[in-house]
Amino acid sequence: VSEHTGGRGRLCVVGIGPGDPAWCTPEVTQRLRDATDLVGYQTYLDLLPPRSPGQADQQVHVFDNREEAERARVALDLAASGRDVVVVSSGDPGVFAMATAVIEQLALAADVAGRTDERAGTGAWSEVDVDVLPGVTASLAASARVGAIMGHDHCLISLSDNLKPWAVIEQRLDAAARADFVIALYNPISRHRPWQLGRAIELVGTHRSPDTPVVVGHDVGRAAETVAILTLAALPEADVDMRTVVIIGSSTTRTFRYGDREWVYTPRSYPEPKV
Numbered sequence: 497v498s499e500h501t502g503g504r505g506r507l508c509v510v511g512i513g514p515g516d517p518a519w520c521t522p523e524v525t526q527r528l529r530d531a532t533d534l535v536g537y538q539t540y541l542d543l544l545p546p547r548s549p550g551q552a553d554q555q556v557h558v559f560d561n562r563e564e565a566e567r568a569r570v571a572l573d574l575a576a577s578g579r580d581v582v583v584v585s586s587g588d589p590g591v592f593a594m595a596t597a598v599i600e601q602l603a604l605a606a607d608v609a610g611r612t613d614e615r616a617g618t619g620a621w622s623e624v625d626v627d628v629l630p631g632v633t634a635s636l637a638a639s640a641r642v643g644a645i646m647g648h649d650h651c652l653i654s655l656s657d658n659l660k661p662w663a664v665i666e667q668r669l670d671a672a673a674r675a676d677f678v679i680a681l682y683n684p685i686s687r688h689r690p691w692q693l694g695r696a697i698e699l700v701g702t703h704r705s706p707d708t709p710v711v712v713g714h715d716v717g718r719a720a721e722t723v724a725i726l727t728l729a730a731l732p733e734a735d736v737d738m739r740t741v742v743i744i745g746s747s748t749t750r751t752f753r754y755g756d757r758e759w760v761y762t763p764r765s766y767p768e769p770k771v
């Protein structure tokens with residue numbers, strides 16, 4: 497645990513990658529070791545490597561996954577008191593994860609700074625040394641497992657309508673499919689959102705052929721990893737849950753067998769337009 501207590505606190509938002517410790521950057525690994533306090537959702541804290549004896553004094557603050565803003569405020573308050581705080585996200589912290597929640601709290605603090613109704617704490621946050629350390633996001637990890645399905649223009653869309661209206665998600669799916677992006681779907685399904693993936697497949701299917709390659713990555717980089725290569729037509733029958741990333745190819749994405757492996761890639765070059 498670092499000497500970083502008292503004086504100016506630090507807050508670092510890290511992404512630990514999808515699960516395999518080998519996919520956690522050395523920079524993130526070091527910051528996790530140095531921290532006086534870890535803040536996170538239990539599932540992500542469980543993915544961390546066992547703590548070394550030097551980390552025995554580390555405080556761990558466990559939160560419910562839905563309490564993102566509260567988690568960010570607690571982390572900022574801890575750092576403002578001089579602690580060396582690490583907020584843990586899976587994958588990359590900037591992809592549907594905690595970096596936004598922390599930076600959003602800073603934006604709110606910046607908005608109220610100077611006003612007479614300034615809330616306690618926001619002034620102190622301006623003294624905190626804040627940084628965000630990148631990680632390997634789930635879709636890129638799944639893409640690497642099969643070759644390079646994300647090898648050309650792509651977009652990432654979360655199907656969760658907890659924080660944005662479903663109508664916006666439909667608009668984006670339609671626009672992305674029309675623009676022929678490879679589309680990676682995060683948060684594809686949950687107990688409270690059972691039908692949204694089916695609707696997303698339907699929408700994309702109006703612009704893509706049924707034999708478009710699809711990659712379904714479940715628990716990528718973890719012990720229970722499975723990565724399946726299928727088609728858009730077969731996707732409704734696939735086993736998809738909240739630990740799954742679904743990647744739908746573009747019109748140029750192709751699969752092939754070579755040796756004993758099946759590969760998927762999206763070429764980077766387009767044929768010259770015919771004149």
Ligand SMILES: C[S@@+](CC[C@H](N)C(=O)[O-])C[C@H]1O[C@@H](n2cnc3c(N)ncnc32)[C@H](O)[C@@H]1O
Pocket residue numbers: 514515585586587588589590591592593632633634635681682683684713714715716717718737738739740741742
């Ligand atoms: C709240 S988002 C967090 C994404 C994370 N920040 C990232 O960059 O991968 C959670 C979603 O990410 C995807 N995901 C995260 N880790 C995964 C893994 N190891 N395998 C497959 N999908 C994963 C799933 O779609 C899941 O519902």
